[in-house]
Amino acid sequence: MKQLLKISALLMVMLLTSCADQHSLQKYYVDNQDNADFISIDIPASVITLKDNVSAEDQEALKSLKKMNILAFKKNDTNGAEFLSEENKVKSILKNDKYIELMKFKDKGRNVVVKYEGDDNEIDEVVVFASDKEKGFALVRVLGDNMQPAKIANLAKNIADIDADGLKQFEGLLK
Known part of the structure; x- marks a missing residue:
């Protein structure tokens, strides 16, 4: 009985410390x-x-x-090591089981992963991670109400239908 209590206590401590070590996306943004090296919008x-x-x-949708919370790492000639380190941190955070992969694709040398947190009926958060070995990476958190995975995936596929005029006010921030 004592041994069972000791094992239970040890497992509880391990569980609590493993949760405390785990980085969250929100903490990474903050x-x-x-x-x-980052741009935050x-x-x-x-x-x-x-x-x-x-x-x-x-x-x-x-x-x-x-x-949307956007955090972008701008790679340059002097921060290549930091780029790799930060990219690996983000990949590690996104490996968490709470993030469900919606889609993954490559486009013009960029790797893009779209994941979400929630269930099949309602999404709490959509995360887009786009990485380019030459330019850097962008991490986008999309927050909303009653987001549905199928509709968000369809919207992401039709992203070309977004009218960029509303985003022009942010253009200067990215240069």
Whole structure:
């Protein structure tokens, strides 16, 4: 009986310390938002508009979005080691079982992974991680209400239908 109690206590301590060591995406954002190698932008969903010819389903998916938090690492000639270190930290965070992969693709030398937190009926958070070995990476958290995986995936596929005029006000921040 004593041995069972000792084993239970040891397992409880291991469980608690493993949870405490685990980095969250929110903590990663907070820790790096003032880092000179990063650009941090919070964008309300209200500045994102779709072109007139999109489906009602895409419009409904956009209405379920509240805001986006963007954290981008700009790679240059002097921060290659930091780039690899930070990229590995993000990949490690996204390996957490709470993030479910929605899609993964490559485009023009960029690797893009879209994951979400929630269940099959309702998403709490969508995370987009895009990495380019030459330019750096971007980590986008999309927060909203009643986001549905299928509709968000469809919206992501039709992202070309976004009207960029609403985002022009942020253009200078990325240069």
